[in-house]
Amino acid sequence: MRHPFACFTLSLTLCCVAARGQSASPSPAPLTIIRAGTLIDGVSEAPRKNQLIFVRGKRIEKVTDGSAAVPSGSHVIDLSNATVLPGLIDAHTHIFLWGEDPNKGGYDANILKAGIALRAARATYAARRALEQGFTTLRDVETEGAGYGDIEIKQAIEEGTIPGPRIFGATRAISTTGGYNLEGYAPELEMPKGAQLVDGPVEARKAARQQLEHGADWLKVYMTHRSWVDKQGKLVSQPTLTVEELQAVVDEAHGWQKKVACHAYNGIGLQRALDGGCDSIEHGLEITDAQIAQMKRQGTWYCPTLSPYYDDWAQPDTPEGKRDRARAAVHEISFKKALQAHLKIVYGTDMGGIPWTEPIAQEFKRMVSMGMAPMDAIQSATSRSAEMLDMKGEIGVIAAGAYDGSIFKNEIGK
Ligand SMILES: [Zn+2]
Secondary structure, three states, X not given: OHHHHHHHHHHHHHHHHHHHHHHOOOOOOOEEEXXXXXXXXXXXOOOEEEEEEEEEXXXXXXXXXXXXXXXXXXXXXXXXXXXXXXXXXXXEEOOOOOOOOHHHOHHHXXXXXXXXXXXXXXXXXXXXXXXXXXXXXXXXXXXXXOOOHHHHHHHHHHOOOOOOOEEEEOOOOEEOOOOOOOOOOOOOOOOXXXXXXXXXXXXXXXXXXXXXXXXXOEEEEEOEEEEEEOOOOOEEEEEOOOHHHHHHHHHHHHHOOOEEEEEEOOHHHHHHHHHOOOOEEEEOOOOOHHHHHHXXXXXXXXXXXXHHHOOOOOOXXXXXXXXXXXXXXXXXXXXXXXXXXXXEEOOOOOEOOEOOOOOOOHHHHHHHHOXXXXXXXXXXXXXXXXXXXXXXXXXXXXXXXXXXXXXXOOOOOO
């Protein structure tokens, strides 16, 4: 895809400009002007031809028509043969997830056999991959047993030690006993878990406080866990937290002015996620009309992550194969209903679940193939995700006042 490439060029170039600015004397930051053959600004309905983007320091100063005067001495980046768009936002990733591929040992090997240094090295690779593909912001929704590693990778990026996108980290995530991997081992063994498990509102609130204390930008809660197909052929998902447990998490997060992302497939768990006040529904495979209406009323964000559910199905005659097909069938219906209802759909891939070697832009194709307008899909990965992340006007848009799309210190909440 061409768009991320143009964006990649923009990011890296401006990154260099920023580095030069930091090492120079205290004179005003140098002016860089990007000449865009076509500009998709992340907000407007139509692209604009032949635009100039004036960047001073970390921020965009103004955007003008291509005929505007270029001050002498400014650094001009000529992208007149390219389409320029804001740094993209993937609102659902796992930089610490690696090895879901059964050939590499599956999920369990990632926790049982990879030490924390190896996992950090792989997360570093994932962060660089995202940046190289034009994704300058990630909402990384849990480390899968790697503790607070996402916040430390974020620190390493912010201090300039490694290249990577701006990260909103959810740290450990929260589920209940019986609500997360590792599972299926001898009951007398105390196995490590990929999430922080809680039972009861007191433990739920405590986990939220611990995660927020250690730097979580978002909280992630698993509201469903296992899923299967029942005798009637319907997809069923095991619910995890009660409404009271979730409310304790949400109440605590909102007090810190943070938000809660809820993994929820369908049924009881999805209903509890909405009743408990989740800010975003992750996956949302099967959403009823009443639940769509409730999301609309409550302003809930919807991060469908279509891609992982349409590849690598198990054999059709196995329970897993039936489950995989049932998931995909209802997911498409829910996505189309959400489009029709104008729910606030944000772009998320579940990278990590998808190997980090694969293209991050693949979700665009999937969304558009299911009826989303191309510009709507771009906005889901730019201005709309920015709004969910409380960064409206600062990222996901090319307009005066926005960051230049490169990697910079996350200044919110500091
Ligand atoms: Zn995920």
